[in-house]
Amino acid sequence: MSRQLKAEFYKMFHSMNIVISFLVIVAIVGLSFAFGDMSFFAGGDGMVTYIGFQAKGYMNQSSPEFNEILRSTFAYTCFFWIIVLFITALFFTKEYSTGTIKLAVAIGINKWSIYISKVATILCVTFGLYFIYITIFGLIEILQTGIDIRSYYVSDVIRIFILNYLVLAAFICFIVFICVLTRNVGIVVGLSCLYIFAGISIYIMVWDRMETLVKVVRMFIYCNPMYYWMNYCCNRAVSYIELLGYLIVSVAILIFGGYLLEKREIK
Secondary structure: OHHHHHHHHHHHHOOOHHHHHHHHHHHHHHHHHHOOOEEEEEEEOOOOOEEEEEEOOOOOOOOOOHHHHHHHHHHHHHHHHHHHHHHHHHHHHHHHHHOOHHHHHHOOOOHHHHHHHHHHHHHHHHHHHHHHHHHHHHHHHHHHHOOOOOOOHHHHHHHHHHHHHHHHHHHHHHHHHHHHHHOOHHHHHHHHHHHHHHHHHHHHHHHHHHHHOOHHHHHHHHOOHHHHHHHHHOOOOOOHHHHHHHHHHHHHHHHHHHHHHHHOOOO
């Protein structure tokens, strides 16, 4: 397993995925400098009653609160989902589309080892990229606002970072499962985009009256990563039971995807 994991890391870092990811991050940084107050997939008044991604929407421009800085820092992560989607889809399906995966299976490498190694590589790389992403935008916000960062603020940043990454990891499980089913990058990207944008669209319309929704719609929202991401990025509380249930379902989907892959003949 360790040898296969090293091989997957080698493939990842010798592909164009990392280079393209950094170029996209640079482009988003440029976007943040080019525009000021921006809302991405947001609902509410943008200040007090609010859901979604709000960048630089400060009540007091001369002395913003730390929660507003935090909200603005995490607002730009709505673009990070696209980076993760393409990294996961391209990396996971490449060997299957080119047929080189047959070489690994032919020399006796277990399909589960290949599967778990690929998933672990994607999770580790996206974690590192997400940390760099948040650090860059956090420093930009701190330098632009001149806010005095206190030690007790760090715990809030770490908490939201970890919660967001858990949701992102669950989304990666969903992408990998679709990759197993189709092995077609176009279909994977299309279905994944439909999944997250449907979640965004529905939740923006009903976020302030969730209790009144029919059970099917409510379950779809609770099983959609954007429900958690949009709340965490504007520092709104979400039940840990809901998050735990979503993570359990995502891990179950990932395991089922591995089972399907093991039973399927590689052509």
